[in-house]
Amino acid sequence: LSNQFCEVRSGYDEAGCGIPSSSLSSKILIKGGTVVNAHQQEVADVFVEDGIIVVVKPNIKVGDDVYVIDASGKFVMPGGIDPHTHLAMEFMSTETIDDFFSGQAAALAGGTTMHIDFVIPLNGSLVAGFEAYKKKAKKSCMDYGFHMAVTKWDEVVSREMEIMVKENGINSFKFFMAYKGSLMINDDLLLEGLKQCKSLGALAMVHAENGDAVFEGQKRMIELGITGPEGHALSRPPVLEGEATARAIRLASFINTPLYVVHVMSIDAMEEIARARKSGQRVIGEPVVSGLVLDDSKLWDPDFTTASKYVMSPPIRPSGHDKALQAALSTGVLQLVGTDHCVFNSTQKAFGIDDFRKIPNGVNGIEERMHLLWDTMVESGQISVTDFVRVTSTECARIFNIYPRKGAILAGSDADIIILNPNSSFEISARSHHSRTDTNVYEGRRGKGKVEVTISGGRVVWENDELKVSPGSGKYIEMRPFSYLFSGIDKADASYISSLNAPVNRFKSST
Ligand SMILES: NC(=O)NCCC(=O)O
Numbered sequence: 001l002s003n004q005f006c007e008v009r010s011g012y013d014e015a016g017c018g019i020p021s022s023s024l025s026s027k028i029l030i031k032g033g034t035v036v037n038a039h040q041q042e043v044a045d046v047f048v049e050d051g052i053i054v055v056v057k058p059n060i061k062v063g064d065d066v067y068v069i070d071a072s073g074k075f076v077m078p079g080g081i082d083p084h085t086h087l088a089m090e091f092m093s094t095e096t097i098d099d100f101f102s103g104q105a106a107a108l109a110g111g112t113t114m115h116i117d118f119v120i121p122l123n124g125s126l127v128a129g130f131e132a133y134k135k136k137a138k139k140s141c142m143d144y145g146f147h148m149a150v151t152k153w154d155e156v157v158s159r160e161m162e163i164m165v166k167e168n169g170i171n172s173f174k175f176f177m178a179y180k181g182s183l184m185i186n187d188d189l190l191l192e193g194l195k196q197c198k199s200l201g202a203l204a205m206v207h208a209e210n211g212d213a214v215f216e217g218q219k220r221m222i223e224l225g226i227t228g229p230e231g232h233a234l235s236r237p238p239v240l241e242g243e244a245t246a247r248a249i250r251l252a253s254f255i256n257t258p259l260y261v262v263h264v265m266s267i268d269a270m271e272e273i274a275r276a277r278k279s280g281q282r283v284i285g286e287p288v289v290s291g292l293v294l295d296d297s298k299l300w301d302p303d304f305t306t307a308s309k310y311v312m313s314p315p316i317r318p319s320g321h322d323k324a325l326q327a328a329l330s331t332g333v334l335q336l337v338g339t340d341h342c343v344f345n346s347t348q349k350a351f352g353i354d355d356f357r358k359i360p361n362g363v364n365g366i367e368e369r370m371h372l373l374w375d376t377m378v379e380s381g382q383i384s385v386t387d388f389v390r391v392t393s394t395e396c397a398r399i400f401n402i403y404p405r406k407g408a409i410l411a412g413s414d415a416d417i418i419i420l421n422p423n424s425s426f427e428i429s430a431r432s433h434h435s436r437t438d439t440n441v442y443e444g445r446r447g448k449g450k451v452e453v454t455i456s457g458g459r460v461v462w463e464n465d466e467l468k469v470s471p472g473s474g475k476y477i478e479m480r481p482f483s484y485l486f487s488g489i490d491k492a493d494a495s496y497i498s499s500l501n502a503p504v505n506r507f508k509s510s511t
C-alpha cells in the first residue's frame with residue numbers, strides 16, 4: 001500500500017498511518033545530523049516549534065513534550081523548492097492528472113516542500129486566471145507560490161500585471177514562445193511584457209522555442225508520414241530552442257531586464273545562456289530533471305504507451321545533451337533545477353496515437369527530482385552537498401525573493417526540512433509513486449540517497465515510507481518584487497543613457 005497516503009486533519013491520527021502521533025507535536029528536535037545550507041554544513045541539532053526553526057546548534061536539550069528524531073549520519077537540509085510545475089492545468093484539450101493535493105503529496109514523499117506553479121490566464125485575463133488557480137489550490141497540503149503566464153496583450157493585461165505584483169504576491173511572468181495557436185506570444189508582446197516586468201520589478205520567464213518553426217517542422221513530419229512520438233522530437237530540434245533562447249536573451253538585454261529561461265533542454269540553449277552570462281547579462285537558466293538524466297531513445301520504443309510518456313516540450317534530447325547540462329549545472333552556467341511536472345496518464349497520452357501533435361506534452365518529476373539529482377550529481381562527485389541545497393532550494397528562494405524564509409535551515413526560517421540518508425537507496429516505479437499517473441518516465445531507476453523524513457510547516461509528513469498529509473494545510477506564499485536580480489539595473493540604465501552621447505532635441509525647432 002505504499003502508494004497510498006493518509007489524510008490527517010489536525011488533532012487526530014487516522015488509523016493505519018503507522019506514524020506515532022507524537023510526530024504531530026508542534027515541537028520537534030532533529031538530533032545529531034549534518035545540517036546543510038548553501039553556504040556551509042555543520043553537525044548540529046535543529047529545534048522547531050510552531051512551524052518555525054527556533055535554533056540550530058549542537059547539543060540542544062529539550063523536555064518530554066518534544067518529538068525527537070535521530071539524524072546521526074544523515075543530512076538535514078532545507079526542503080526542496082520546485083520552481084516549475086503544472087498542477088490541475090488545462091492543456092491540449094485535457095487536464096493534468098495531478099492536482100494540488102496529489103501532486104504536492106508526491107512532492108513531499110520525495111523531499112520537496114514548496115513549488116511554484118504557473119497560473120494560466122482565462123481567455124487572456126490574469127485576474128480570472130488567478131481566481132481560478134486560488135480555488136484549485138485550496139486543497140494544498142504544502143506551501144506553494146504562483147508565476148503568471150501572459151498570453152495576450154492590451155492595456156487591461158498590462159494593468160493586471162501590476163495588480164498581480166502589487167496585490168497578489170506574484171513576482172514573475174512567463175511568456176510562451178511556442179504552442180502556436182494557443183499560448184504562444186510574438187516578439188511584439190514579448191517586448192511589451194519585458195518592459196512591464198522591468199517597471200514592476202518582476203522576473204520575465206520564457207519557454208524558448210521558435211513556435212512558428214516548430215509548426216513548420218510538425219507539418220514536415222506529418223507529410224513524411226512520421227506520426228509517432230519520435231515525430232514530436234524530430235519536429236522541434238535543438239536549433240529552434242537555441243534560436244528562441246538567443247532571441248529572448250537579446251530582447252531582455254535591449255530592455256535591460258533580468259531573464260529566466262525555463263526548462264533548458266539542449267546544448268544550443270545552454271550555450272546561449274553561458275555566452276550572455278559571460279558578457280555580464282542577468283540570465284538564469286533552469287534545467288529540469290528529465291533533461292539532466294534522460295535521453296530521447298525511448299521515444300522510438302515500439303510500444304506507444306512507453307514512447308508517448310516521454311513527450312514533452314522542448315523535447316528530451318539525444319544522448320550528450322544530458323551530460324552537457326549536468327556539467328553546466330555543476331559549473332554555475334545553469335543555476336537551479338525544476339521538474340516541469342505536468343502529467344497525463346496513458347489514456348490521455350493515447351489521444352495522440354495517430355498523430356504526435358495530439359499527445360499531451362509533459363512528464364513527471366516532482367517526487368523524483370531530489371533523489372535523481374542527489375544520485376546523479378552528488379553521488380557522482382559532480383557537485384557538493386552544499387551545492388545540492390543551492391540548486392534544489394536556496395537559489396530558487398533567492399531568485400523569487402522568499403529567502404531566508406524558505407531555502408535555509410536558519411533560526412526564523414520556515415520549518416520545511418528533509419533528512420536524507422546517503423547510505424540508503426531508492427527505487428522508482430509507477431507502482432509505488434504517489435502521483436496519480438499510471439506511468440513514470442524514470443521507471444526502474446535505482447540510486448543512492450533516500451529522503452527518509454520530510455517536515456513541512458513544522459509537521460512530520462513523511463516518515464517510515466508513509467505520508468501523513470492534510471488537504472488545506474498548505475499556505476500560499478506571496479513573493480515580493482525586486483529580487484536581488486534587479487539590484488543595480490537603474491544604474492546600468494543611467495550609464496547607458498549617458499553613453500549615448502546624443503543631445504536631446506538637437507534639430508527640433510524651438511517654436
Ligand atoms: N513542458 C511541457 O511539455 N508541458 C508543460 C507546458 C510547458 O511548460 O511548456
Ligand SMILES: [Zn+2]
Binds near residue numbers: 207262263313314
Ligand atoms: Zn514550457
Ligand SMILES: [Zn+2]
Binds near residue numbers: 085086
Ligand atoms: Zn512547464
